[in-house]
Amino acid sequence: MQIHFSKMQGLGNDFMVIDNVTQNVFFSKDKIKQLADRNFGIGFDQLLLVEPPYDPDQDFHYRIFNADGTEVSQCGNGARCFARFVRNKGLINKNKIVVGTRAGRMVLYLERDGQVTVNMGKPQFEPAQIPLKANKEEATYIVREDEHTIFCGAVSLGNPHCVMEVEDIEQAAVETLGPLLVKHERFPEGVNVGFMQILSPSHIKLRVYERGSGETLACGSGACAAAVIGQLWGKLESEVRVDLPGGTLTIRWQGRDRVVKMTGPAEHVFDGSISL
Numbered sequence: 001m002q003i004h005f006s007k008m009q010g011l012g013n014d015f016m017v018i019d020n021v022t023q024n025v026f027f028s029k030d031k032i033k034q035l036a037d038r039n040f041g042i043g044f045d046q047l048l049l050v051e052p053p054y055d056p057d058q059d060f061h062y063r064i065f066n067a068d069g070t071e072v073s074q075c076g077n078g079a080r081c082f083a084r085f086v087r088n089k090g091l092i093n094k095n096k097i098v099v100g101t102r103a104g105r106m107v108l109y110l111e112r113d114g115q116v117t118v119n120m121g122k123p124q125f126e127p128a129q130i131p132l133k134a135n136k137e138e139a140t141y142i143v144r145e146d147e148h149t150i151f152c153g154a155v156s157l158g159n160p161h162c163v164m165e166v167e168d169i170e171q172a173a174v175e176t177l178g179p180l181l182v183k184h185e186r187f188p189e190g191v192n193v194g195f196m197q198i199l200s201p202s203h204i205k206l207r208v209y210e211r212g213s214g215e216t217l218a219c220g221s222g223a224c225a226a227a228v229i230g231q232l233w234g235k236l237e238s239e240v241r242v243d244l245p246g247g248t249l250t251i252r253w254q255g256r257d258r259v260v261k262m263t264g265p266a267e268h269v270f271d272g273s274i275s276l
């Protein structure tokens with residue numbers, strides 16, 4: 001059986017995208033891990049399966065699987081690549097696309113300049129985590145196994161994130177702290193770990209150690225999480241330029257009960273097929 005796919009990327013966060021509207025594909029967790037491998041497989045950070053809508057008010061449903069084969073509920077860069085994919089494949093010809101995921105309903109806009117804007121929904125906080133007037137002392141703190149205390153803000157964009165501020169992004173302990181915190185007991189479902197250097201109230205640098213994929217060149221939901229936490233800490237404005245290793249996203253959030261919007265690129269790399 002031939003499976004056709006597209007390789008897509010958003011700021012270097014890369015995806016295998018499969019049209020499961022005209023195909024009918026499902027992979028086991030082990031198969032996804034094998035396909036994700038950059039030496040023995042196709043290589044990707046996440047697999048995206050595009051399906052017919054589950055609800056009549058949506059154009060599509062899409063499922064997201066990390067490189068370790070786990071299914072998750074949100075992927076910001078993946079949402080932009082999904083929108084580009086369904087247009088490229090002629091599965092839709094509208095610029096506004098409504099898609100369902102496990103996190104709920106999202107609205108995507110293909111912009112005239114080729115970028116894609118995603119309404120990422122409202123950030124979710126556990127009541128005790130981030131009080132309205134959060135500051136560093138009130139934010140969630142996490143005790144690292146070796147008893148160092150790290151102040152993190154915790155927020156969900158449909159997937160869990162914890163964000164810490166660092167002085168110098170190049171020196172951030174992503175390789176050591178990332179694997180520790182990604183499975184910290186404070187986050188029973190695991191967590192995506194963001195390392196944010198604040199350059200100005202409207203400009204940050206960010207690196208993210210992703211749950212299920214490790215450090216990626218960009219994390220769209222991580223950029224949203226960092227912008228939200230930075231604003232709650234009184235250090236960022238409502239529109240933030242987020243420079244990730246793979247490139248730049250623009251994140252907008254007007255505060256508490258408003259939605260987060262993310263704008264960035266989505267690129268097609270190549271089409272391929274595999275035999276199963």
Ligand SMILES: N[C@H](CCC[C@H](N)C(=O)O)C(=O)O
Pocket residue numbers: 013045046066072073074075076077078159160192210211212213216218219220221222
């Ligand atoms: N690793 C994430 C999913 C992918 C998120 C990221 N690639 C993005 O662009 O938001 C998680 O386990 O929640």
